Amino acid sequence: KSIRKKVGAVFQNIEVYALTIAENILLHEVKSQKDIDLVHEALKFAGLYDYVYSLKNNINTLVTREFSKTGVVFSGGQMQKLAIARGYAQNYQLFILDEPSSALDPIAEAKIYENMLELGKDKTMIFISHRLTTTVNADRIYLFENGKIIEQGKHQDLIALDGKYKRMFESQAIKYLGGNE
Helix, strand or coil: CCCHHHEEEECCCCCCCCCEHHHHHHCCCCCCHHHHHHHHHHHHHHCCHHHHCCCCCHHHCEECCCCCCCCECCCHHHHHHHHHHHHHHHCCCEEEEECCCCCCCHHHHHHHHHHHHHHHHHCEEEEECCCHHHCCCCCCEEEEECCEEEEEECHHHHHHHCCHHHHHHHHHHHHHHCCCC
16 A cells, blocks of 8 residues: 555546545545645646636536536546646656547647746656657657557657657657758
8 A cells, every 4th residue: 555655647548436526536535725725726827727717617617427417527638637737736756648638639639748847846746658759858758669669768869869759859850840851
């Protein structure tokens, strides 16, 4: 149990519960003003604060319509943000993020990664991603192929290596820039 409290994960398929937004973030009932303040911080961190406060019952809005017709149904990107808010609130020491921004637009994705890197300054964060634009600021990058590490290092080192990582990065960058070269 002590290890489980220190390790958290955000996966592509997010689990949400038929509870309030606040309870989905805290993973327990709201018990104090401190809990409410933490929910606010987490929502701001994840970029979901304005949306939640546009809802009639804000953090007390039920998630899903399983038990209430007035419950909110989040989009894929909003669910990822909710999961990131949950991770923020849980203050994990090891945080594993498996494609945590796959349903976000590029601007929202960049902001989430900027926030995650700030949050992770004194923690261990493992990002699993196929979008190599998210790897540029990582302390260490491991490129896997067939279950084996084939390249590792910082972004600049891997670009200088002139291997598969560089080819993959440049291929994706061209698609973002809309060019052929």
